[in-house]
Amino acid sequence: MNNKTLDTSRPQNFFGTSEARLKEIFSNWKVETYRVHQVFTWVYHYRCTNFSEMTNLSKSLRSRLAENFYFSLPKIQHRTHSKDGSTKYSFELDDGVIVESVWMPSDSRNTLCLSTQAGCRLNCSFCLTASLGLQRNLTTSEIIGQYLAVNGEQENQITNIVFMGMGEPLDNYGPVVDALHLMTSPEAMKVSTRKITVSTAGLVDKMKTFQKENLAINLAVSLNASDNATRDQLMPINKKYPIEVLIDCLKKYPLKPRRRHTIEYVLLADVNDSDEDARRLAKWLRDVPCKINLIPFNSFDSSEYRPPAEERILQFQNFLIEQNFSTFVRRNRAADILGACGQLAAQSAVNTPGSSGASFENP
Numbered sequence: 001m002n003n004k005t006l007d008t009s010r011p012q013n014f015f016g017t018s019e020a021r022l023k024e025i026f027s028n029w030k031v032e033t034y035r036v037h038q039v040f041t042w043v044y045h046y047r048c049t050n051f052s053e054m055t056n057l058s059k060s061l062r063s064r065l066a067e068n069f070y071f072s073l074p075k076i077q078h079r080t081h082s083k084d085g086s087t088k089y090s091f092e093l094d095d096g097v098i099v100e101s102v103w104m105p106s107d108s109r110n111t112l113c114l115s116t117q118a119g120c121r122l123n124c125s126f127c128l129t130a131s132l133g134l135q136r137n138l139t140t141s142e143i144i145g146q147y148l149a150v151n152g153e154q155e156n157q158i159t160n161i162v163f164m165g166m167g168e169p170l171d172n173y174g175p176v177v178d179a180l181h182l183m184t185s186p187e188a189m190k191v192s193t194r195k196i197t198v199s200t201a202g203l204v205d206k207m208k209t210f211q212k213e214n215l216a217i218n219l220a221v222s223l224n225a226s227d228n229a230t231r232d233q234l235m236p237i238n239k240k241y242p243i244e245v246l247i248d249c250l251k252k253y254p255l256k257p258r259r260r261h262t263i264e265y266v267l268l269a270d271v272n273d274s275d276e277d278a279r280r281l282a283k284w285l286r287d288v289p290c291k292i293n294l295i296p297f298n299s300f301d302s303s304e305y306r307p308p309a310e311e312r313i314l315q316f317q318n319f320l321i322e323q324n325f326s327t328f329v330r331r332n333r334a335a336d337i338l339g340a341c342g343q344l345a346a347q348s349a350v351n352t353p354g355s356s357g358a359s360f361e362n363p
């Protein structure tokens with residue numbers, strides 16, 4: 001949890017305010033901490049964003065809250081609808097920065113893929129978001145706000161959340177962790193930890209800190225190569241945290257019973273899709289509790305990469321299944337609207353052909 005010093009100099013967005021932070025503020029105000037629960041119930045259960053209507057609070061507390069907090073969600077600038085039922089949302093933030101989220105409904109679940117950074121600095125060579133560089137980190141309220149804005153206008157509620165949009169979540173550590181606490185808190189948004197997945201390119205130091213957060217959130221690790229030379233090319237972060245270091249971290253990562261990690265592997269023709277790659281991948285993952293998602297690459301104009309042929313994809317998958325790995329081929333949702341894995345790039349804002357992240361449905 002991020003402990004920030006109390007800043008009473010200007011009003012804050014309530015949606016970025018964690019339970020711990022509000023308790024700290026109420027304590028400074030000499031207000032009973034159980035009042036935090038009452039306020040959260042009004043906001044997150046009754047969707048009340050007018051303090052004056054919170055009638056079980058004293059009038060003085062209501063006006064003090066109104067003086068110190070406001071409610072603001074990111075503005076939906078544009079919706080792009082896919083043939084497969086997905087919708088890509090472009091959000092305009094207060095400073096004009098654009099970020100994107102993807103809503104992916106299906107028969108069994110409604111998944112929201114949300115962004116944690118505007119752009120990304122990890123520079124993965126297959127990712128369109130990387131072309132933006134890092135514009136800035138999102139605040140907790142901007143992360144939560146994507147969820148609240150989409151949930152507020154969809155008839156069917158969001159059931160699953162994946163942190164796989166623009167940005168590397170663990171590179172914006174504090175705001176992401178605060179957002180996760182708000183999402184999973186029984187006092188606030190009450191989303192099950194089982195229904196949330198955070199994707200990472202493998203920031204091992206942050207993964208070690210993250211496992212101590214008492215969050216039990218699912219982790220999806222983008223591996224994408226079976227040897228360090230290839231991974232260095234695809235994901236420069238590998239030079240800092242090579243495969244053996246990442247795998248060692250995953251082997252030691254504490255998991256709740258019946259949970260396992262997700263290994264993401266973007267399949268690139270003639271780069272990482274050979275039989276030898278499949279063999280090496282199986283060897284690396286032998287003692288890692290995991291399932292494997294194979295993601296055929298989504299081509300975009302400026303990319304040098306191509307997806308493998310269908311037969312190659314199935315051979316790769318079958319080899320891993322024969323090695324007793326639960327292995328799935330994930331067909332990207334929203335690919336026709338540049339909303340799929342590695343294609344979020346806030347193109348309307350930067351006038352580039354689409355970007356990052358990953359927005360497939362079943363991490």
Ligand code: SF4
Pocket residue numbers: 119120121122123124127128129130165166167168201342356357
């Ligand atoms: S794949 Fe993820 S970590 Fe890599 S550049 Fe794209 S957004 Fe960043």
